């Protein structure tokens with residue numbers, strides 16, 4: 309007779325490091341409130357860094373179409389995002405505004421926030437995130453122009469006693485013809 313199968317629960321390799329960190333900071337990782345925290349944190353972190361497990365082609369899928377005639381600029385404003393600063397591993401978050409002037413292709417509008425997530429769910433600096441979204445649109449659409457503007461608050465500034473709690477950081481990336489896109493972004 310076979311021995312009954314034992315349920316093997318393999319711990320996430322990140323979890324013991326979280327336990328060690330808590331201990332180093334003076335906590336008791338064994339106390340009730342913290343017992344499941346290393347596993348939870350590992351799971352959360354894997355989600356927040358899940359951009360590494362995806363690529364542009366899989367995110368865009370079949371969401372690119374041939375453009376019908378001379379299309380004007382397309383702008384999607386206020387795409388909420390959350391990312392982790394690579395210098396402090398603390399969140400920065402805000403909104404991205406993305407616009408492009410179509411060439412021969414257009415993209416399904418729901419794909420644009422997915423492209424932002426692809427790059428936001430990694431360890432980032434805001435400048436690179438902004439450039440990567442612009443480059444992704446150029447790669448997928450070969451448009452006449454692209455503008456990406458990001459506005460974000462960085463918890464590494466707000467929480468570390470830098471005393472800039474209400475500041476926000478703006479970054480912009482442009483490719484090709486961008487005057488019409490910028491004008492549309494500003495309009496309300």
Ligand SMILES: [Zn+2]
Pocket residue numbers: 393394395396397398462464465
């Ligand atoms: Zn930082």
